[in-house]
Amino acid sequence: MSKTFINISFRLTVMMMACAVCYATDPIIQTSFTADPAPLVHDGVVYLYTGHDDDNAPPGQSRFLMRDWLCYSSTDMVNWTDHGAVVSLKTFPWAVQENDAWASHVIKRNGKFYFYASVSVPGWPKNVIAVAVADHPLGPFKDTLGRPLIDKKTGYIDPAAFIDDDGQAYLYWGNPHIWYVKLNENMISYSGDIIQEPTKPDNYQEGPWVYKRDGWYYMVYASTCCPEGIGYAMSDSPTGPWVYKGYIMRPDRRSTGNHPGVIEYKGKWYVFGFNFKLNFALTDQHHERRSVCVAEIQYNPDGTIQQLPWWEEVDAVKQSEPLNPYVRVEAETIAWSEGMKSEPSSAGGMNVYPTRDGAYIKVQGVDFGDEGAGAFTASIALDTQADAMKNTVIALHLDNVGGPLIGAVPVSYSGGQWKRETIAISQATGVRDLYFVFKGAAAGNHVKFDYWQFSKKGDTP
Ligand code: FUB
Numbered sequence: 001m002s003k004t005f006i007n008i009s010f011r012l013t014v015m016m017m018a019c020a021v022c023y024a025t026d027p028i029i030q031t032s033f034t035a036d037p038a039p040l041v042h043d044g045v046v047y048l049y050t051g052h053d054d055d056n057a058p059p060g061q062s063r064f065l066m067r068d069w070l071c072y073s074s075t076d077m078v079n080w081t082d083h084g085a086v087v088s089l090k091t092f093p094w095a096v097q098e099n100d101a102w103a104s105h106v107i108k109r110n111g112k113f114y115f116y117a118s119v120s121v122p123g124w125p126k127n128v129i130a131v132a133v134a135d136h137p138l139g140p141f142k143d144t145l146g147r148p149l150i151d152k153k154t155g156y157i158d159p160a161a162f163i164d165d166d167g168q169a170y171l172y173w174g175n176p177h178i179w180y181v182k183l184n185e186n187m188i189s190y191s192g193d194i195i196q197e198p199t200k201p202d203n204y205q206e207g208p209w210v211y212k213r214d215g216w217y218y219m220v221y222a223s224t225c226c227p228e229g230i231g232y233a234m235s236d237s238p239t240g241p242w243v244y245k246g247y248i249m250r251p252d253r254r255s256t257g258n259h260p261g262v263i264e265y266k267g268k269w270y271v272f273g274f275n276f277k278l279n280f281a282l283t284d285q286h287h288e289r290r291s292v293c294v295a296e297i298q299y300n301p302d303g304t305i306q307q308l309p310w311w312e313e314v315d316a317v318k319q320s321e322p323l324n325p326y327v328r329v330e331a332e333t334i335a336w337s338e339g340m341k342s343e344p345s346s347a348g349g350m351n352v353y354p355t356r357d358g359a360y361i362k363v364q365g366v367d368f369g370d371e372g373a374g375a376f377t378a379s380i381a382l383d384t385q386a387d388a389m390k391n392t393v394i395a396l397h398l399d400n401v402g403g404p405l406i407g408a409v410p411v412s413y414s415g416g417q418w419k420r421e422t423i424a425i426s427q428a429t430g431v432r433d434l435y436f437v438f439k440g441a442a443a444g445n446h447v448k449f450d451y452w453q454f455s456k457k458g459d460t461p
Contacts, residue, residue, distance in 0.1 A: 025335065026311050027277055027291030028080055031342045031352065033057070034070060035290035036103035036158075036207070037261040037272035040113075040137060046265055047137045048072045048272070049106050049115070050292050052085065059285045061226075061256055066101040069117065071138060077265065077294070078319040078364045082332035082342045084350045086139045087115055092130045094147060095119035100126070103207060103259055106137065107161040107187070109169070114187045115141050116159035116171065121148070127156040129173060131188050145188055155179070158259065161187070162210040164238050172197075172219075175206035180239065199241035201233035207259035210238060213269075216303045220248065220260050220271070227251040228258040230273055232305060245304050248297060249273065252310040254280070257290065262297070266320050269297045275311040322367035322431045326456060331378075331449040335364035335433075341445070347379070347418050351450045354438035360401055363434045372429035374457035375422055378409050379450040383416035392440040392447060396425070398432045408439075411447050418450055422461045425454065 027034075034050035041047075050072070054065035068088035072080040087104070089097045102118035113134045120126040128148035132141035150156055150173070159173040161183065169183035171190065178197035181190045203223035210219050216234050219242055223231030229251035233242035248271055249258065258273040272294045279289040293311040296318075300306060308314050323329070332342050332350045339359025345351035352361065376396060382389065392411040397403045407425045441447050455461040 025316060026293035026295075026314065027275060028078075028294055029072060029082075029292055030278060030337045031082060031332075031334065031340055032070060033278065033289040034292040035066075035257070035274050035288075036259040037274065037292045037294075038103070038105045039261045039263045039270070039272055040106045040108065041263055041265050042108055042137050044075065045137075046074045046077065046263065047106070048074070048080065048292070049086070049104050051101065051103055053287075053289045055289070057288045059287050061286055062288065064102070064288045065099060067097075067099065068101055069104050069115075076319045076321050076323060076365070077270070077317050078335045079323055079333050080335075081330050082334070082350050082352075083138050084342065084344055087117070087132060087141045089119065091132050091141055092119055092143050095121060095128075095130060096126070102127070103158045105160045105209075107163065107169075108137075109163060109185075109187055111135070112187075113137050113141075114161065116149070116161060118157040118159065118173075119148075121152065123152075125152055125154045125156070127154075128152055129156055129159045129171075133188065149188060149190075150181070150194070158207045160207075160209050162212075162238060164212070168238075170210065170238055172208040172210055174208065176204070176225075178204060178208055178219075195239075197240055197242070201231065201242045201244040203229075203231045203244070204233075209260055209262055211262055212238075213264075213299070214303060218262070220262050222257060222259045223247065224251050226256045227253055228256065230258050230260045230271065234303065247307055248305050249308050249310060254310065254312065255290075256286070268320075269299070270294050270317065271297050271308070273311065277312065319365040322365045323363060325366045325368060325373065325434070325454040328451050328453050329363070330451050331361070331436075333363060334361050336362040339438075343445075345448070345450050347450055349450075351448045353445050353448050354441040355445070356443050357439065357441050358437065359441060360435055360437040362401075363436075365431055366434045367431045368428045368454070369456065370429060371457050372427070373406075373425045373454040374459065375455040375461040376407055376409070376425045376452065377420055377422040377455070377461050378452045379418050379420050380409065380411055381414050381416050381418050381448040381450075382411050382446055383414075383448075384446045385413045386442065386446075388442045389440065389446060392438070394449065395437040395439050397435040397437060398428065400433070401435050401437060403435065411441075428454070
């Protein structure tokens, strides 16, 4: 055996064992179909608001089925905790209730969180912009106006707010034109005329996202319908003129849309968008069942942005810090999953459940430390005494779905009530990817998993 082969093989083994390079996998949410990402950084946490394409969205382009908006959070950019629907059409009782919960944007000001979204009202044109307010990024969000903030006119979709350094806030929106207005300090009213931006950048289609970096204003947007890429323009003012600078991501036939959102988090910049990878893993028919993706972006010295390849080819995002397993972790904290769904938990927050035997969750870059874990506790529930479920376990594997087994939690009948199960653990040290594999779980929604926590060797669970 050659020395080179031994070295490569050793390096690969070390990477797998120690998770030397911990990556996210696009799309970043697999338990629901998500679209129109609107990330917000608050108190060291990324809150990712998304549109929600219903699993039953009918086949065909532009046949959206959207009734609420979801939220996920992360502190490492690869493990995302599911908070479920934080706003729904019910928040706006004056809006059409069956559909059209389109793109949203959340911004904070003076301790409050302002949620702007496209909804529809009866008649044509139908799109308007609603606003709701909360004291916390996860809500509850309340419709304080009881009517649209921006009323009917063609193209009133895809709101995005921006607050300049001088405190002036702006709301942008529109397809196929860009509109903007100056928001008042209360963020739920505006002053002056609604202006149609005269310097609409090349390829602009929809989904504007405005931010400022190093004195430059950036407008990032879904471009070139259809398919959509992500284009961007720069300006020395929040009201333009906007100068087109090119693509952050070129359009690709694999996706009709690509509505973007951009943030800076822990010193790195990220662009979010979406693809149809999960839909096309299920069927070759187009359904409006989209999935949010993320990639890191790099700036050139002149402030322009380096182009990225399409989502399926883009470099995976690096985990910004390892996950601590010695505190309570919500089971709906996921880097990647297959066959899993989430739902509101009877204990508050969300829980997850497997929809089939072999369904699994990957939690990336878990730091067990040098001494390692001695025990594992999970809050689980089972609501059936069916023979088929008698031997169900949650098997804990490291590194990959069939990697070293460090323990298996028996899932026993609890009448559907939450029950804590603790098992002994061995051989979990260092930074490793952790897999929860549901073995013996029958189809349906019977095994529920709410949260988990490891105890260090020698500590009482
Ligand atoms: O999600 C519904 C619509 O599709 C959004 O408002 C647009 O930006 C496009 O992504």
